[in-house]
Amino acid sequence: MxxxxxxxxxxxxxxxxxxxxxxxxxxxxxxxxxxxxxxxxxxxxxxxxxxxxxxxxTNLPKLVLFMAFCGMMTGFTLQYWASVIEYPMNIGGRPPATWPAFIIPSYELTILFSALTAAIGMIALNGLPQPYHxxxxxxxxxxxxxxxxxxxxxxxxxxxxxxxxxxxxxxxxxxxxxxxxx
Amino acid sequence: MAQHVHAQQSATTLEHPVIGPGQDYESITEAVSEIPLGKRYPFGWIIGLLIGLAGLGALQLAIGYLLLKGIYIWGNNVPVGWAFDIINFVWWIGIGHAGTLISAILMLFKQQWRMSIARFAEAMTIFAVACAAMFPLLHTGRPWLAAYWLFPYPNTMGLWPQFRSPLIWDVFAVSTYATVSVVFWIVGLIPDLATMRDRATSNVKRMVFGTLALGWRGSARHWHRYEVASLILAGLSTPLVLSVHSVVSFDFAVSVIPGWHATIFPPYFVAGAIYSGFGMVLTLAIPIRAYYKLEHLITMKHIDNMAKVMLATGLIVAYGYAMEAFFGWYSANQYERFMLWNRMTGPYAWSYWLLIFINAVLIHVLWFKSVRYNLKYMFVLSLIVNLAMWLERFVIIVTSLHRDFVVSSWDMYSPTAWDFMMFGGTMGLFITLFFLFMKFVPMISIFEVRTLLPEAKVHVPHGHDTHGSGH
Incomplete structure (x- = not known):
């Protein structure tokens, strides 16, 4: 009509x-x-x-969850690659893939990636910055x-x-x- | 009118509300926004800023001389290799914990009183973390080389950091914490920056606030995504804030030094951080609310609640001291037992007993309402708590290191004038940043405080609220 x-x-x-x-x-x-x-x-x-x-x-929570997973994988693979493949160091006979030690940086990157996604995602989905409306x-x-x-x-x-x-x-x-x- | 008063009482707490009586949207907005928008630069503010700038000058001098000469100008020596630099690092980081605790954990617990103190507690966090980060960075002696010692990036030497070291965990924890705190703070500011933009009278301010507000309109869709993002950020910051000081404590706990090698360290450090953080929030809040006449927004209820958090965390810390002593004795390890005996009766015993007196004895005055509701007592007590938490790190670090396993390597530690200048200088940096923040940024979250008013509550008839059950 x-x-x-x-x-x-x-x-x-x-x-x-x-x-x-x-x-x-x-x-x-x-x-x-x-x-x-x-x-x-x-x-x-x-x-x-x-x-x-x-x-x-909003779909923001799903996006954050996805990026949280990416952050965790980034943290873990970075450490695994640096400590096992690229630059293995023998410290007191410990194995190179000491995964429990890698938990903390992986955890921090999980939070970093998801927090940045939450903030930037909110701004971007809202269409900001938008000087004129x-x-x-x-x-x-x-x-x-x-x-x-x-x-x-x-x-x-x-x-x-x-x-x-x-x-x-x-x-x-x-x-x-x-x-x-x- | 009677209905209105009744509504206000039930919306807040009966006797001591989290917002003063007779407020409306406009009065709240005006009270907070007139500080950054006004043209006045109050005399007290100028004096405070000058004190901060003097400290900042001293900091620059201390850093300049340090870079020129090297870290031997500090009092650090061979058994006490970590001294003022790590004491002050932990002290500042600990202070930073209250901001995120208030804005994240208390948000998840729906504690409405957090709203009017969250903004400046977060600012305090960011500035405290900035001060903290300086110490380990400068302790490297060559901070320009610290990039490849600390951060994993592909460099021409093919070197990578040692990811099994707590010191690297600390880099990740502190830098993530700093970034997330800044992001959380900026996200919280956006709607208030829009308020500043719309109320500014000068073109320059309208332009600056307008740019920073990113074109925020406050539409229903904006607010919905905004609330979801805030909740997610709070959910993420909650484990983060608990992890940061845990990781800081790993710097000590993962080592084999008697007095450091203890499993109680992570929770005990986190409690201590929150305790000192609330101490600092009180140190800042009590003068600010009086000077800027914000008593109706930061009420006695806030002071009371913060005092209770301090009492609870202070008692956890005191329990930590007791357990530390018990474990030392129960371990039957001669080095652990000696370390404790040395702490209690050795040359630095004064610092240990002063610490115990404040954090295990004096803190009990907070059980009394008459103390919690007395601003003078609370202000003095908050300063004492900050001192005690500095002493705690001094005791942990210096008394554990100065008499270690081999008697021939024992030595005394005393800080030099450069140590004090550097520490005082970071206080100058903190004061400078905080005074600039107070004048140029709305220091109370205006839009959140508006939601505390009874008229901000809405009722949706049944049948219309199709998706939004449980709001």
Whole structure:
């Protein structure tokens, strides 16, 4: 169902809320009304919002687990190669492949690889660094990192129609509805 | 209004909340962000920074002369080959443990009080590890050659490090710890840097904070990945923080020196590290909260909890001393028994008994609430604890080494002025970094403290929360 859209140069509509509960309620109603291309912006994490809006959890933990395994193998093979193959040293008649001694560096590299993956993976999956984003065009949006809560319905959404969507957002109890320039 | 007060009370602890009354999102944000964004450079801050810079100058001088002359300018001698350099290394690394403990272990245990002290405890960790790393590096005498002694990289000499040595394990443990601590700290800063960006009034600050914030928008998807990443980092840092001081203790425990060769070392070192780390957090937190008027964010509840952690870990350390003495006697080994006797009655007995007095006797004052809630006592006690933990490493290292197996090789150890200058210099480095951090970085995690407010809790009706059970 395509309704007439006047979305030239319009990224979407942004509604401002002033409490955590009101943006959660508004998101639920917007999702129930059939909107799918929407996003909530909050000054602190509200885990429920991701479940309401995106209904999908991140793959980051799997990526971290995989890299943890890579880190462990890197640590172990590095030590095995250096101490057994490339540069074997006879220390008090001990065998070159003293694997218990290799546990600690392998363990440290496991943690190093997975911690770096968790941090860099989070930043990369979030698409950061991203210097420009349309939401920053709204002046009030600077409060999204202090004490205000914003819900944006994108113009791309199949149900988006500027007038109707605007009054829909007003009806959710928004303190203000703003155009987001592209 | 009555409902509001009731909600706030149940959200925190009844008598002593983790956040002061009457706060809202804006007041928290303002209290923390005005320090880096304000144009004021308070007089006290300038004096503190100058003291730090003076120490930093002394450090540069000490290092310059050391590189010129070699490590003979230190007091290290033949039986006491490891002295101030390793004492100070272990002391600083130990202090560094509180930051990760607060931000990782207490996060996993959902201890909300950690939120307002985590940021600067982590900063303390990073700076303390930086100070610590200097000592073993400079003890090599030629730190520019340390690259191939310490790190496995293909070099033209075809040499590889000895992976069976605890000293190499230590390199891996400490460098991983430093890296992960920095990463954890930076990840924690991103949302607050976005707050700084959005509130900055000067263009330069907006540009700098804007660049560092990476374009953070705080969208639901951002926050979801962010929370998952934080939880993973906390899960990874927890075994890491316990392993670091264990590995440091292997430097001693894997050797055959009486007084070092003990299986109790890893847990006893970890407990000591947390004990001294909380001592340092208190030393820093008590003046900061008063000077920057942050009493509503770092409350008496925080001081009380930190005092309790200190009491618990201090008692573990005291148990460690008791077991060390018991094992020495029970081993029936003449060298172990002599080492203990020498510690208790030898020329350095004063350091042993002072240590025992502080960590096994004086620490019991923390059982009393009147002490835990008295800032003056707590500040003085935190300084005493730092001193005691330095003495502990002095006792372990010097008294074990100075009278070893062969009587003819016995000698006394005394540090030189260069030793003290180097140690004082690292304190200068620490103070400099910490004062710069206080002025230019939001020192309390603003977004996390916002979640402590009762209005930050949301309720999702049934049937909508399809995936998110148990949040």
């Amino acid at each position: 395509h309704v007439s859209k006047d979305k030239t140069g319009l990224y979407g509509l942004m509604a401002e809320f002033d409490s955590a509960q009101s943006i959660v309620d508004a998101s639920i109603k917007a999702v129930d009304a059939g909107y799918s291309k929407l996003e909530a912006y909050t000054p602190f994490p509200i885990e429920e919002l991701n479940d309401i809006i995106h209904k999908k959890r 349309p939401v920053f065009n709204v002046d009030r949006f600077s409060l999204a990192s202090s004490d205000k809560f914003f819900l944006v319905i994108e113009a791309e959404d199949a149900h988006f129609a500027k007038e109707q969507t605007s009054s829909f957002l007003q009806g959710l109890g928004a303190k203000g509805v703003y155009d987001v320039a592209e």
